[in-house]
Amino acid sequence: MTPDDELVAAIARAAVRWPEASRSELVRRLALEGDRSGAETAARAEMRRREGLRVLASLDLGLGVEEELAELRSDWRR
Numbered sequence: 001m002t003p004d005d006e007l008v009a010a011i012a013r014a015a016v017r018w019p020e021a022s023r024s025e026l027v028r029r030l031a032l033e034g035d036r037s038g039a040e041t042a043a044r045a046e047m048r049r050r051e052g053l054r055v056l057a058s059l060d061l062g063l064g065v066e067e068e069l070a071e072l073r074s075d076w077r078r
Contacts, residue, residue, distance in 0.1 A: 010030055011023065011026050011027065011030070014026040014029060014030050053065055053069075056068050
């Protein structure tokens with residue numbers, strides 16, 4: 001991989017955070033941090049989705065959650 005200016009800057013910032021780490025270790029740590037950040041973002045999105053479902057279920061529209069979801073999905077296909 002050929003690092004561009006943005007990656008070089010990220011590695012430089014990482015070197016300040018982890019001065020004892022080699023360049024390859026810095027890249028590894030940045031990749032792992034990015035992965036964790038992505039997983040945290042996905043977990044927050046899942047929590048918001050579940051909260052939305054909980055709110056829908058609390059509206060008592062006469063349908064269960066599964067029926068409500070089926071109805072919403074049918075609207076998406078139109």
